[in-house]
Amino acid sequence: MGYYETLIEMIGKSGLTLQEIADKCESIYGVKINRSYISKLQTKKQAPASDEVNVAIAKVCGGDVERFRYEGYIEKAPPFIKDxxxxxxxxxxxxxxxxxxxxxxxxxxxxxxxxxxxxxxxxxxxxxxxxxxKVPNMDADYYNVSKHEQELKLTPLFGAKMNDDSMEPRIPIGSVLNLVNPDELKNGDIVLIRESNTSFLVRRYIKISSGVIFLSDNPSFEPIELHDSNFEIIAKVKSVTINVTN
CATH class of the missing domain: 1.10.12 (Lyase 2-enoyl-coa Hydratase; Chain  A, domain 2)
Known part of the structure; x- marks a missing residue:
């Protein structure tokens, strides 16, 4: 649904006439428009209104102000921005x-x-x-509780935030890791591991003849060998959501 469709829907749900909407926009919000202008918007004979007008119309009609403003900007944006x-x-x-x-x-x-x-x-x-x-960081207490408690607390879509640059450039710091059960692992899988019940790390799982090693994508980090119970594989990283804002 786009700008014009949302406008028609808002007006229909409001139960107000176009004249009533125009009057309320002016008397309540100080935005002067007339009913013919709103009618032209409905029929797409008029380009999307200004931000001020869109906010007033949405408030008068009881619509989602933020959504309507966004759709107004998108409707007026150049094609490459829309795409x-x-x-x-x-x-x-x-x-x-x-x-x-x-x-x-x-x-x-x-x-x-x-x-x-x-x-x-x-x-x-x-x-x-x-x-x-609401996603827990890998340093949080979440990973120090039992599996049953984890199942109750884990956000359905995401698991933890990356807290170092050991897997850059593939996984930048602050990325959200989507974690799944590590039962079936193959060489090259990225896993979340815990060292001696304290530190959490993200590495590539590599099985070799003598055992298992964990590799970092960042060459400045040394490979880690799995010795006895020094490291525990907590989860497999299925996918990553990268935060593109500062």
Whole structure:
């Protein structure tokens, strides 16, 4: 759904006439418009309104102000910007769906996927951003509790935040790691390991004739050999979400 469709939906749900909307925009928010202007917006005969007008209309109609403002900006943006943002949100949705496939299947997965694909871009980003804020860091107490407690506490889509540069450039510091059960490992898999029940590290799993070694993508970090119980494999890294903002 885009700017014009959202406008029509908001007006329909408000139960207000175009004249009532115009009057309220002026009397409540000091934004002077007339009903013919709103009518032209509805029929796409008018370019998206200014930010001030969009905010007033959304508030009067009881709509989602942030979403309507966003759709107004996108509608007016150059084609290459629209395509770029469209590619970003599509990639984000594919990432979330891929993560969901490790948790649910069948009709549940189909239903959630349909709902996700129908979620407005700005709402999707806000929800994922809120979820990422709750993701535990690898230094957190989460990993020091029992597996049963972990299952109760683990966020469904994500597992931990990368806390060093040992796997750069593939996994930058601050990236969110999507963790899955490490039961089936093959050479080259990236895993989360714990050293002597204290330190957490992310490395590549390599099985050799004499045992197992863990390698870093960053050559400044030395290889680690698995000796007895010095290291424990906690999880396998299925995918990574990279934070592109500062």
């Amino acid at each position: 770029f943002i469209g590619d970003l949100t599509s990639t984000l949705k594919r990432q979330v769906i891929s993560n969901l496939e490790t948790l649910i299947t069948g009709e549940d997965l189909e239903r959630v996927t349909t709902g996700l694909n129908n979620t407005p871009d700005i709402e999707l980003v806000n929800k994922i951003s809120a979820a990422l804020d």
